[in-house]
Amino acid sequence: MNTAARLVPTHESQIRTRLASLRAELLEQERRLCGTVAGAGRLVVALRPERAAPRDGSPQALAAEIREELEQIDAALARLAAGTYDCCEVCGDPIDATRHAIVPFARTCTECALDAEE
Numbered sequence: 704m705n706t707a708a709r710l711v712p713t714h715e716s717q718i719r720t721r722l723a724s725l726r727a728e729l730l731e732q733e734r735r736l737c738g739t740v741a742g743a744g745r746l747v748v749a750l751r752p753e754r755a756a757p758r759d760g761s762p763q764a765l766a767a768e769i770r771e772e773l774e775q776i777d778a779a780l781a782r783l784a785a786g787t788y789d790c791c792e793v794c795g796d797p798i799d800a801t802r803h804a805i806v807p808f809a810r811t812c813t814e815c816a817l818d819a820e821e
């Protein structure tokens with residue numbers, strides 16, 4: 704693994720903007736969930752194509768996923784402020800920029816994420 708490329712300010716502000724808009728979408732999604740479940744389901748598909756279907760599809764499961772994601776976004780913003788955003792929380796390796804492009808609130812590198820899912 705090569706050394707971690709530190710975040711340049713422009714990059715960091717782009718991440719911040721991305722996380723903020725994702726956060727806004729999730730909050731909107733959470734708000735809609737109280738009204739129409741169908742609308743929220745479509746938004747989940749738009750936000751997380753790799754996990755189109757929530758675990759059991761119930762509004763409760765959907766709401767739990769949204770809350771979980773909001774917490775992860777808040778944590779990512781905190782790591783961004785602390786300068787540890789691109790460090791894997793498990794092994795300390797730099798997190799691949801491609802992984803962050805797909806999951807902007809990822810806190811582990813791809814390898815550790817795969818280990819955790821097994």
Ligand SMILES: [Zn+2]
Nearest residue numbers: 791794812815
């Ligand atoms: Zn790792």
